[in-house]
Amino acid sequence: MPPGHVRTPAYLRGKTGWVERRLGPLPNPEQLAYGLKGDPLPLIRLRFCMADLWGPDTDSPDDTVDAEIYSHWLEPAEGPHAP
């Protein structure tokens, strides 16, 4: 994982979700954290399946969790994922 003020929680890294809605642009928190002017970036609200994060045996595997992640911390998934 890279150093710095990265706001993608470890439990979501490498996981695949789908876009719930697009937000922003909002200033980059990596720059704001060090007193710099933040470049405007798209913020994406993503939705993940609990089973995809914690495995099929987790409590309420069909529940979802939403996370808002800046676009430069995301990469496109290989195929459609929405249930």
Added chain:
Amino acid sequence: MTDTTTYDGRRWHDMGGTPAGPVPTDQHDFSLWEKRVDALMTIASGNGHFTVDGLRRVIEDMGAEAFETMTYYERWIASVNQNLIEAGVYTTAELAQRMTEVAARGPTYGEAASE
């Protein structure tokens, strides 16, 4: 030589999903100084001195030991102070002078002010 460590680079504060005990659900009130720290953060960010991202960056850099040994608002005021110094609002020398002045008021001053 084989490196078998599985260190994933996760920093201490990135604790979502790690094993934890039961979540405390009891309510608690905040003391006057804690409310003042909260207000100070609102004023400082409202005046453009720094943002919540700066608040979090300093708290995260304080490390896991601070998380274990300091209360929530103790960590906040340490971070607010560091951010205000970085923003040039006051110097460490000015802070030291003011702390000396406050200490000279005596140990009961804070109690009297909270009445």
